[in-house]
Amino acid sequence: MKRKIASAPTSAATAATAAPVELGARRQILNAAAKLLRHRGYEATTTRAIATAVGIKGGSIYHHFPSKDAIVGEVVNEGVRVVYDAVEKALSALPAKATPRRRLEAAIKAHLLSSLEHSNYTSASIRAFAFLPDSVRRDCRIERRRYEVLWEKLVSELYKAGLIDPEISPDSIRLLLLGALNWAGEWYRPDRMGIDDISRDFAASILRGK
């Protein structure tokens, strides 16, 4: 069932009052690109496939974006931003007296929910990243570095609380954890173990007794 793309709202007010929220053309294109990138990778995400998904012809994509890589770059960048925001929000939603263990569990769960359930942007930026053109990858170094720093702080809290053997390098802990989280898209199936259980197990795995 295909529908023609809706013309972009002419103002924020228009967008806010439209009953079933009509997405702008740019947003629809980005959504379609994120979904394709997640499930089929960079090369298979053709401008024509994106166009077809939003109900327009191939050439019309270039009315909204200057190039394929401009679309891909925006998707990947937004993907990193989305997972950053999700983890940040999950952490600040916890009570001030939450234990470091609870904070770790919350961060893991937010990352997994974002990349497995909530956002094609996040999963696209994780799965498709490896073989993206260098120019696109350079464009999101800053966002990615920012996300790394968030985890460096979180891991550092765990050490201060004495929950991790001080002989283990904090880099190892972070790489172990984020690696396992980023790889989850390769095996996760919604009907098997739930994200709550995975998060609890992953946190418990790296924290030492009590």
Add this chain to the structure above:
Amino acid sequence: MKRKIASAPTSAATAATAAPVELGARRQILNAAAKLLRHRGYEATTTRAIATAVGIKGGSIYHHFPSKDAIVGEVVNEGVRVVYDAVEKALSALPAKATPRRRLEAAIKAHLLSSLEHSNYTSASIRAFAFLPDSVRRDCRIERRRYEVLWEKLVSELYKAGLIDPEISPDSIRLLLLGALNWAGEWYRPDRMGIDDISRDFAASILRGK
């Protein structure tokens, strides 16, 4: 510096006596495909790029293989086999009285060495797998399952030795570990932390007390 491909040895004896071992044409093609798959992914691994890498013309590839996917399938399958053999060999090389911790460290190290330093086949089968055509992925389900079982046994040893909290699911431990190992190709740089250190840290991270 390009050289024409060597004609395949006409017998095993010929191959064994050639002074600097000349690889058969099929092997050269597989090697080139593995390297391309590892570094540039499935779609960028074109039959013409493979041919150029071994010094022949595009069409000549089809004298040795019936299709691109036949080449890719063989590379990916061999990649799984190579890492399986590496881990298996590392484990059986240990003294019979080696602790479960040593066995875990050895298995981790063998997986990382295979996928990061020794084998383009292993790294290709890990990095490129996600976006491979379904037909190719089906072809190596058996090998991959076999590798999973090896790790299931290894993890089970850790539980029996009381090195892991029995409240954590063994699946979680295996997925955490293999996920982190498979993702290592995305951040590992030979000039930073060595594989020995990473292996020791990863093993220590998930083992409790002691």
Add this chain to the structure above:
DNA sequence: CCTACCGATCGGTAGG
């Protein structure tokens, strides 16, 4: 936003 097109490149084949 569409039609119609560009040059380049893809996997694969015929025939030698």
Add this chain to the structure above:
DNA sequence: CCTACCGATCGGTAGG
């Protein structure tokens, strides 16, 4: 193992 080619498809553009 090569030359020469096939139909299909790619990212992108002109002109409306």
